[in-house]
Amino acid sequence: MNGNGNLRVGLYICHCGTNIAGTIDVKAVAAWGETLPGVVVSREYKYMCSDPGQQLIVDDVREQHLNRIVVASCSPLLHEQTFRGATAKAGLNPFFFHMVNVREHDSWVHEDKQAATEKAKDLIRAAVRRVAFHKPLEKKRVPIHPDVLIVGGGIAGIHAALTLANAGKHVYLVEREPTIGGHMAKFDKTFPTLDCAACILTPKMTAVKKHPNITLWTLSDVTQIEGYVGNFTVTVKRHPRYIIEDLCVGCLECIEACVYKQAKYPDEFNLGLGKRKPIYIPFPQAVPQLPVIDRETCIEFKSGRCKKTCVEVCGDRKAIDFKQQESTETINVGSVILATGFQVFDARRLPYYGYGKFPNVYTSLEAERLINAAGPTQGEVILRDGRKPKTVGILHCIGSRDENTNRWCSRVCCMYSLKLAHLIKEHTGAEIFNFYIDIRTPGKGFEEFYQRLLNEGVHFIRGKGAEINTWPLDPSEEGKLIIRVEDTLIGKIRRIPVDMVVLSVGLEPHADAGDVRRLFNISCSSEGWFLERHPKLAPVNTFTDGIFLAGCCQGPKDIPDSVAQAGAAAAESLALIDSKFVELEPNTAYILEEACSGCKTCIPLCPYSAISFVEAKKKAEINEALCKGCGTCVAACPSGSIRQNLFEDEEIFEEIKGVLAHA
Amino acid sequence: MTDKPKVAFYWCASCGGCEEAVVDLAEGVLNVVAAVDIAFWPVALDFKRRDVEAMADGALLASFVNGAIRTTEQEEMAHLLRHKSQVLVAFGSCAQLGGIPGLANLSSRDEIFQTVYKEAPSTVNPEGALPKSLHRDNGDCVSLPGFYETVRALNQVVDVDYYIPGCPPTPKIIQQAVEALLSGKAPEKGSVLAPDRALCDECPRKDTRPEKLTLTAFKRPQEILIDAEKCLLAQGVVCLGPATRGGCEALCTRGNMPCTGCFGPTSRVRDFGAKALSATASIIDSNDEKQIDQILDTLPDPVGLFYRYSLPASLLRRKKLPEQPATKGCAPKAG
Numbered sequence: 001m002n003g004n005g006n007l008r009v010g011l012y013i014c015h016c017g018t019n020i021a022g023t024i025d026v027k028a029v030a031a032w033g034e035t036l037p038g039v040v041v042s043r044e045y046k047y048m049c050s051d052p053g054q055q056l057i058v059d060d061v062r063e064q065h066l067n068r069i070v071v072a073s074c075s076p077l078l079h080e081q082t083f084r085g086a087t088a089k090a091g092l093n094p095f096f097f098h099m100v101n102v103r104e105h106d107s108w109v110h111e112d113k114q115a116a117t118e119k120a121k122d123l124i125r126a127a128v129r130r131v132a133f134h135k136p137l138e139k140k141r142v143p144i145h146p147d148v149l150i151v152g153g154g155i156a157g158i159h160a161a162l163t164l165a166n167a168g169k170h171v172y173l174v175e176r177e178p179t180i181g182g183h184m185a186k187f188d189k190t191f192p193t194l195d196c197a198a199c200i201l202t203p204k205m206t207a208v209k210k211h212p213n214i215t216l217w218t219l220s221d222v223t224q225i226e227g228y229v230g231n232f233t234v235t236v237k238r239h240p241r242y243i244i245e246d247l248c249v250g251c252l253e254c255i256e257a258c259v260y261k262q263a264k265y266p267d268e269f270n271l272g273l274g275k276r277k278p279i280y281i282p283f284p285q286a287v288p289q290l291p292v293i294d295r296e297t298c299i300e301f302k303s304g305r306c307k308k309t310c311v312e313v314c315g316d317r318k319a320i321d322f323k324q325q326e327s328t329e330t331i332n333v334g335s336v337i338l339a340t341g342f343q344v345f346d347a348r349r350l351p352y353y354g355y356g357k358f359p360n361v362y363t364s365l366e367a368e369r370l371i372n373a374a375g376p377t378q379g380e381v382i383l384r385d386g387r388k389p390k391t392v393g394i395l396h397c398i399g400s401r402d403e404n405t406n407r408w409c410s411r412v413c414c415m416y417s418l419k420l421a422h423l424i425k426e427h428t429g430a431e432i433f434n435f436y437i438d439i440r441t442p443g444k445g446f447e448e449f450y451q452r453l454l455n456e457g458v459h460f461i462r463g464k465g466a467e468i469n470t471w472p473l474d475p476s477e478e479g480k481l482i483i484r485v486e487d488t489l490i491g492k493i494r495r496i497p498v499d500m501v502v503l504s505v506g507l508e509p510h511a512d513a514g515d516v517r518r519l520f521n522i523s524c525s526s527e528g529w530f531l532e533r534h535p536k537l538a539p540v541n542t543f544t545d546g547i548f549l550a551g552c553c554q555g556p557k558d559i560p561d562s563v564a565q566a567g568a569a570a571a572e573s574l575a576l577i578d579s580k581f582v583e584l585e586p587n588t589a590y591i592l593e594e595a596c597s598g599c600k601t602c603i604p605l606c607p608y609s610a611i612s613f614v615e616a617k618k619k620a621e622i623n624e625a626l627c628k629g630c631g632t633c634v635a636a637c638p639s640g641s642i643r644q645n646l647f648e649d650e651e652i653f654e655e656i657k658g659v660l661a662h663a
Numbered sequence: 664m665t666d667k668p669k670v671a672f673y674w675c676a677s678c679g680g681c682e683e684a685v686v687d688l689a690e691g692v693l694n695v696v697a698a699v700d701i702a703f704w705p706v707a708l709d710f711k712r713r714d715v716e717a718m719a720d721g722a723l724l725a726s727f728v729n730g731a732i733r734t735t736e737q738e739e740m741a742h743l744l745r746h747k748s749q750v751l752v753a754f755g756s757c758a759q760l761g762g763i764p765g766l767a768n769l770s771s772r773d774e775i776f777q778t779v780y781k782e783a784p785s786t787v788n789p790e791g792a793l794p795k796s797l798h799r800d801n802g803d804c805v806s807l808p809g810f811y812e813t814v815r816a817l818n819q820v821v822d823v824d825y826y827i828p829g830c831p832p833t834p835k836i837i838q839q840a841v842e843a844l845l846s847g848k849a850p851e852k853g854s855v856l857a858p859d860r861a862l863c864d865e866c867p868r869k870d871t872r873p874e875k876l877t878l879t880a881f882k883r884p885q886e887i888l889i890d891a892e893k894c895l896l897a898q899g900v901v902c903l904g905p906a907t908r909g910g911c912e913a914l915c916t917r918g919n920m921p922c923t924g925c926f927g928p929t930s931r932v933r934d935f936g937a938k939a940l941s942a943t944a945s946i947i948d949s950n951d952e953k954q955i956d957q958i959l960d961t962l963p964d965p966v967g968l969f970y971r972y973s974l975p976a977s978l979l980r981r982k983k984l985p986e987q988p989a990t991k992g993c994a995p996k997a998g
């Protein structure tokens with residue numbers, strides 16, 4: 001054994017109720033365990049993770065002078081820390097413990113009881129042989145930087161930022177658009193309560209701007225992040241707004257004074273439904289309250305010969321700067337919250353709905369703008385051809401629940417479709433048809449809202465809209481959009497002529513989500529949503545410590561859920577900061593410096609950039625705090641000069657021999 | 664008889680290069696000769712097996728055995744020398760790891776006989792005779808050593824105390840090893856008597872290897888004009904320097920040729936070829952399976968490349984075969 005005197009192993013087999021004991025003969029395994037070389041105590045117990053179960057370990061260590069502990073139970077993911085704790089409580093180094101997973105790896109996946117019992121023995125033999133070679137290890141402590149970076153200033157990012165800032169932490173909020181607010185800023189009302197989106201959102205937006213603990217950077221991108229939990233160094237690129245933030249008072253007189261008397265260019269915030277000037281503010285309550293100059297359309301940028309009436313009116317304030325350059329900021333933070341949200345499905349991908357071809361086919365987001373009192377039509381629902389719609393069709397699930405596009409349910413579309421139905425009816429008095437596959441209203445107050453809509457006389461047709469065309473069958477259909485649908489309740493194909501179609505487009509990950517994922521070194525689900533560490537128990541954590549998720553970047557959800565998640569992410573971040581130190585798992589790789597030949601094979605392989613080449617010594621060096629113990633370099637080092645705690649060659653070879661040595 | 668320590672040299676399945684290496688010690692060989700009494704060296708001195716058999720157990724201070732074990736006779740001699748020696752040294756790659764002859768483990772004995780005695784273009788064998796270990800003629804029995812199915816390294820046959828690596832070992836390595844053994848300052852049993860760091864450490868090209876080296880094709884030395892200064896791997900030539908124990912003073916890379924791994928792995932690596940392969944594979948610059956296959960196609964003989972000197976000592980050992988006993992010889996007659 002590893003220089004620790006005689007091997008004295010305590011072996012514990014957990015029943016896990018019937019989860020394990022139902023398939024594995026735990027009594028037989030415990031009796032057999034006593035015959036293993038080095039095993040002094042071998043027991044089975046109903047729930048090893050319970051207090052009395054853990055106490056068994058503590059008592060045995062004290063009474064029987066055990067020096068190694070093996071527990072055969074569930075996954076280390078669940079209880080490794082528990083049993084390491086018990087081992088430490090008993091006075092042993094916690095890393096003299098090793099866990100065998102006889103539940104997920106054995107009882108849950110086998111039916112043949114005898115074979116499962118034999119397999120448990122093989123796994124246990126391997127662990128007992130391995131644990132003999134365990135070394136005492138210490139967890140390292142690293143201080144945590146209290147500042148937090150939040151990426152994305154939608155409702156999730158805003159809420160997380162305010163929560164943290166109110167708790168006294170400094171927050172850097174990085175948003176790539178000229179204003180914060182995200183999608184919610186585009187809505188008029190929110191389901192199911194129909195409260196005014198701006199009334200609840202804009203106070204939070206201004207609070208962000210005013211808060212002494214929040215540094216808000218709009219028109220900005222994170223371009224680099226280095227370091228590890230508690231100690232990230234982040235580079236942020238700030239794109240020019242051509243307005244000097246500190247000098248601008250937000251009077252917006254410059255926009256008025258622009259040489260363009262009329263707004264001429266399609267306005268991004270209104271999805272092209274309205275127009276803006278080259279100098280503009282995305283919407284009246286935008287935060288920060290600063291204009292932005294679009295260099296693509298500004299005459300001064302195009303020709304250098306503009307009268308610059310904007311500069312004239314700005315006068316002594318001198319806040320307009322055509323020479324403003326991109327700048328870079330470098331900040332240190334201890335944790336990061338990603339709140340980059342979603343993008344809506346591009347309806348052009350499904351040409352049979354005619355979006356982009358028939359002017360009166362809108363997306364739901366466009367419909368939100370049309371209804372919005374601050375929108376391009378001041379809240380009047382007027383079609384592109386100037387008419388007011390008398391009949392409107394709302395098609396659910398566009399780009400959702402579809403093998404050919406996105407397979408997932410976007411979760412909010414049923415509800416916002418109901419909301420739009422209600423609001424359009426309210427604004428126009430039109431007859432409304434909703435085409436749905438299923439109505440999904442599982443949230444608080446949602447089903448009631450659906451009932452209300454049914455009572456309001458909105459038509460619901462069960463069937464996914466199949467096609468929109470403009471082929472009239474009789475003169476009354478002239479100029480109409482014909483929705484073709486299979487009404488599955490009556491079992492008939494129907495044609496429903498309407499004036500306006502709203503496509504309820506689904507939610508999907510941003511096109512650049514993969515880049516963001518790589519930048520922050522986190523994982524994505526196969527669909528492209530950022531992956532939480534555990535779907536139930538760690539929903540806002542990622543597999544990278546210190547990086548948390550909030551809002552729709554993790555998956556489709558509504559505003560209440562986004563806010564709840566943002567609060568949770570802020571709380572996780574606070575808990576991390578207040579723990580003051582991070583304890584780093586000692587399963588890290590280390591280089592045998594004397595042995596390293598400096599061949600550099602390992603350097604580019606590390607997914608966490610933990611290895612660097614030290615020119616002075618001509619050897620590689622691992623930053624222990626960055627190392628996640630993935631083992632890539634250990635396997636790759638051609639001269640075997642990298643080893644890894646808890647995965648030493650002897651430990652692994654003994655484990656292999658143990659598992660293969662059938663009694 | 665002097666009381667100088669007695670040593671023996673012996674060769675098994677080897678090419679003779681190791682014997683040359685001893686002679687190559689040049690004036691150094693005289694130091695060795697002066698310090699020891701060579702009691703057995705079939706290649707150079709006329710001693711017979713029976714002379715060794717007549718010795719007391721442990722009479723030899725050290726035996727230096729080169730070559731792998733392929734025949735029954737080699738195995739017998741390995742056992743004999745083991746008994747008679749205080750220290751048994753595996754000399755050269757073949758004894759240490761199985762060496763080039765060990766690549767024969769990619770074929771079965773029958774395949775080898777077929778090729779060598781029947782199919783090779785240079786073979787003239789109208790009767791189709793194959794090696795036999797037993798030949799009777801008029802009541803006399805003539806026996807030849809039996810040919811095993813598998814080539815083994817020396818330590819797979821007898822207990823080995825030390826290893827001197829190399830194909831062949833370099834004069835400096837030999838001299839240092841012999842001095843260490845004679846001075847009684849020998850290291851821990853089982854050691855390889857050479858530095859325990861990989862070759863890159865002493866390679867003059869080392870500094871030219873970029874930190875981030877990735878490749879989309881491997882080059883064989885004959886395919887390119889090799890830059891004499893630049894790291895060979897950085898030029899796309901598979902150099903096993905990163906995986907190979909140093910001590911040769913980078914003879915090959917100084918000679919503008921890649922390291923082929925003859926000094927074997929460091930003490931920390933169990934399977935040389937697997938390590939060399941994983942290190943080489945890790946610099947492939949692609950995540951696309953098809954493209955990776957294309958890149959790998961530029962390595963036409965991976966086993967010969969990565970296991971050139973160490974197939975018998977690897978975890979793989981040989982191409983899978985149903986185990987068969989060696990061809991039987993006559994019981995060796997005493998004397």
Ligand SMILES: Cc1cc2nc3c(=O)[nH]c(=O)nc-3n(C[C@H](O)[C@H](O)[C@H](O)COP(=O)(O)OP(=O)(O)OC[C@H]3O[C@@H](n4cnc5c(N)ncnc54)[C@H](O)[C@@H]3O)c2cc1C
Nearest residue numbers: 152154155156176182183190191340341342551552558559
């Ligand atoms: C048509 C429609 C109607 C809806 N109606 C309702 C409703 O009535 N009620 C309700 O509860 N929910 C509704 N929702 C859902 C609601 O939009 C979301 O729940 C909410 O917007 C999620 O907020 P978020 O902050 O996670 O994401 P977002 O609102 O998408 O905000 C993300 C922010 O991050 C920024 N960003 C993105 N990537 C980066 C980057 N790399 N760097 C910096 N910044 C970045 C974006 O510019 C954006 O400002 C609706 C959704 C749609 C599509």
Ligand code: SF4
Nearest residue numbers: 596597599600602637
């Ligand atoms: S791979 Fe091994 S020998 Fe090469 S630089 Fe890294 S640690 Fe050193």
Ligand code: SF4
Nearest residue numbers: 863866894895902904
């Ligand atoms: S890889 Fe080969 S050429 Fe490059 S430094 Fe190492 S030994 Fe020298």
